[in-house]
Amino acid sequence: MEILGERWTLVVLREIFSGLRRFEEMRERTNIPRQVLANRLALLLDHGILRRHPYQEPGARARYEYRLTPKGFDLYPILVAVREWGDRYLADPEGPSLRHEHRDCGAEVRAELRCEAGHRLESARDVLPRPGPGAHLRTEAGAPATVSG
Numbered sequence: 001m002e003i004l005g006e007r008w009t010l011v012v013l014r015e016i017f018s019g020l021r022r023f024e025e026m027r028e029r030t031n032i033p034r035q036v037l038a039n040r041l042a043l044l045l046d047h048g049i050l051r052r053h054p055y056q057e058p059g060a061r062a063r064y065e066y067r068l069t070p071k072g073f074d075l076y077p078i079l080v081a082v083r084e085w086g087d088r089y090l091a092d093p094e095g096p097s098l099r100h101e102h103r104d105c106g107a108e109v110r111a112e113l114r115c116e117a118g119h120r121l122e123s124a125r126d127v128l129p130r131p132g133p134g135a136h137l138r139t140e141a142g143a144p145a146t147v148s149g
Contacts, residue, residue, distance in 0.1 A: 003047050004078070008032055012040045013072075013079060016050070021065035041066055049075065081111035 003009060008030075015026050027037050044050040049072040052064040080100065087096040100109040113121040121127060 003043065003049070004075075006040065006043060008036055008040050009043065010079065010082065012037065012044065013049075013075060016066060016068060016072075017076060017079060021053075021067060022055075022063070023066075044072070047071075077111050080109060084111055 011030055011032065012026065015030060020026050020029060023037065023041070026032065027034060030037075032040070041050065044066075045052065048069055050066045051069050053067050054062055055065050056062045083096075083098075083100070091097070101107065102109055113127075115121065
């Protein structure tokens, strides 16, 4: 949540997933204040979600555009899920302003949850949270204790 919970971060990621890569393009399209955009891009760079790629327009100084890393591309299902939620609860009564379609068949892209066995999960009630191998419990003395089986 440290990364995605920052105001404007999802907007920046949405624009990059939509094909914008350059600072000024993002600033003009979103009206994000210059310093805020610079801070969000720096945050995404620091966390390995974006990388900088140099470019130079004829007669201009060298600049950078921002491209997704594999870690950044892995955020796409989250953005699709957030968009679906917005389409369901916040969209215009006539429907959403944008559709995301599969390039090959034209069907709308949707996020869904599946277990490793391939079962589709219908709601959060279908999920049982359990400690994973990296979970730690605190003992009464305050020292961490690894969770076992």
